[in-house]
Amino acid sequence: MSGLAAIMAGVWALIDEAPTLDQLALGLPWLKWHLRIDPLSGFFFAVVGLLVFAISLFTPGYLREYTRHDRKLSLAALGLFTGLFILGMYLVLLADDAFVFMISWELMSVSSYFLVAYQHLNAANRRAAFLYLLMAHIGGLAILLGFGVLAGFGGSFTFEAMRATELSPVWASIAFALAFFGFGMKAGMVPLHAWLPEAHPVAPSHISALMSGVMLKVALYGLIRFTYDLVGDIQWQWGLVMLVIGSASTLLGVLYALLRDNLKRLLAYSSIENVGIILSGLGLSMIFIGTGHDVLGVLGLIAALYHILSHALFKGLLFLGAGAIAHATHEYDLNNMGGLIKRMPQTAIFFLIGCLAISGLPPLNGFVSEWLTFQAALQAPALESGVLRSIIPVSAAVLALSAVLAATCFVKVYGVAFLGVARSRRVAHAQEVDIGMRLSMGLLALLCVLFGIFPSTVISLIDAVPMMLLGQGPPSVAVHGWLWLTPISPKVASYSAPLVFVAVIVVALVSYVLLHARALKIRRAHPWDCGFGSLNSRMQYTGTAFSMPIQRIFAPVWDLKEDIEETKNPKQPLRTEGIRHQLQALDKSWSRLYEPIGNLVLTTARQVSRIQTGSIHTYLAYSFFTLILLLWVVT
């Protein structure tokens, strides 16, 4: 229910535009908690609220089965930490000083740690949760330092003071770098992303939806708040860094996602891709602002915000769909699914909408935000620098490549999981999930469609955010009314989602009616399959097989371990009796970044541990010498 209230509050803040301030008599007497809701936090409030509301519909049905399955898990703990987690997110959005921000940030991180570790009986889950906690704290440290820089110059921890401070470019860049590192780590940008696909999938599905759908957005909120609002004086170099990292995240995220066969892990990797798209949009916006093209900067920001909204919706929907599948079949592995469209017809429709939206296909919401990002990128000729002018189109091409790879990825997901024939017994006997779960998915699916068809209406709501941050709204998004989306001017580009939607339906209907004028009955028969013999479910393409061509083309991206074992009959050495094929595609950031750092820490720790001899005499000597050293320093 808190979701509904949050939507109201958020939308109200977007419409109202005036920031509302509040001081709470909490915390230490001389450190009041400053809270504030303005259009930026209002927008994110609405995003979080939407998903929380949908999930509150989903959870009851989902958890009933969950506890029956495993009695050792306590529902009360899950409820408590979920509540704290959501509260933490709301507070982060409301915070108006660095203290409240950091406290609620930690509340969010720590409570979600317990949610990740919820199924703690599995060692892999504990490991993922620990990794998550570790990364969250390294990131939190960087954010704290970033705030420290601002507070050091502003003289106070309130955002008000930070906003008023003028930083020298060097310090501003240091603050930005720290914040970008910290928030980016939480948001899962490449190459710091490796914890994300470990942590998000092991939580219960509705929590995964919250983490992937909105917690990443809260991190992005922090980044936007920090850069646009608090630091203020944006430089184009920051934007360039962000654009490059964003593009890398987009491409690598989707490539890693493509080779996963575990549905939730695949979705988590695809979150990295989408964060990449958002970062690209923000990067473009910062480049434009830093070079003095504020109008185009607004466009980039709007694209990023729109994608934040879209991604929350469709990723929430897909994670809930994965939860529904797991609920009905106890399966996460795509290669054991198949034919679910017949067993779970409604879930199948909602999931299809999610897949279409995440693949950036018109006329759904994912397409709108990608289209806006492309439009922003195409304004690159306005820039003076030749280097920027050539980098931006290349990043747009990377975005295009990622969009199609995402479509490939979700054709694989949908084709393998929902179409074809069931590959295991439990999947073959799956039952449709209960009404609450279907309602919540249906709600998100409906919103995906609506936000895709009426982009101009949504943007005219969102534009309060750039209005507040940059002092101007988008130039002419809806000059021709709600029917047309014209981000720069009607001459440059226009897109009318409602007309597109209606036209496709009309053409499809007309052809359907014309073709059915003569009543020809459809005959049902066995599949033809080019005249080959009988089919069984093992002959279908699996997820691994589906992504094989891509895997071969982009082979250097993964650490591939392929293992083929042939068993042969000793009497007939030319005849193969069975083949076992194993393919492991590992994330390169593990072997290149995480493991070296982990090893370094271990080695240093081992070196340091040498001074621990375990003998009381040595320790007394240490104390003595320390004392002398200190005395010497003091005098």
Add this chain to the structure above:
Amino acid sequence: MNTVALEFNLDWLMALIQTLLFVAMAPLLLGWIKRVKCHMQNRAAPPVLQPYRDLIKLFRKQTVIADRASWIFRSTPYIVFGTTVLSAAIVPLVAVDLPTAAIADVIVLVGFFALARFFTALAGMDIGTAFGGMGSSREMMIGALAEPVMLMAVFTLAMSASTTNLSEAVTYTLKSGLVLRSSFIFAALGLMMVAVAEAGRVPVDNPSTHLELTMIHEAMILEYSGRHLALIEWAGFLKLMIYMVLISNIFFPWGIATELTAEALAIGVVAITAKLALLGVVLVIWETVMAKMRLFRVPQFLGFAFLLSLLGMLTHVVLETGG
């Protein structure tokens, strides 16, 4: 209310007629290509109208569907046909400045193709045959490599004309006159290679084979029959024609009608027919001298196309807008 949407009457009527013309002419173009190809290869040629006869035959036949097919399989032909017709509607064929061009720009056009491909690939996997999955997987791979190339090529154009609206872009090329731009040449070459790959022509795919291991698009639609097959085939013809019209009208727009007078329109029709006929001959020569390449050579082919478009983009950025 807005002004654009209310200007119904003649403009919209023209747009509708142009779209219908587009849809109606697509099989003819294919018939022409087949005929020229046969002559080129010293074979007896079918009549130009053969594709129409094939379509009519398929429409009359009974539709057979696999017993395990879901609604995705049954609705895909309509979705594919619908999106392709809509794509045809936004591409200027004989006249520019028609209202339909404003509905969607060239990025949306690419999005439509992606939508059609998405559903075709799903339909390929719906029955659960190995061929279907194979076709889907390969088609998505080729699509993944071809789409960025196409976008790069059109981005080059969009940046020169500073619009992504197709009609505006054509007008821009018309206005700027016959200037030899290196970026355009690169972009045109890249776009041609993509068109070959996307329309499933030699050397990437061969539309006239059902040889198990080489088919891509045919493998996906293997289980279709009757009117469903006819719709998908027709959409395929349309797609080829859209690409050819795009290439001829964006890079050589001369002759296209800029005003809605009978004379200008007549010239437009003649011009586009001549251009398409010529481009068809080019395609046939290309298909006759090339052999179908094996699947994992396709990435190299498309990589080369990508390089061309990238070069086009960079020459545009560095040489043509500098200063």
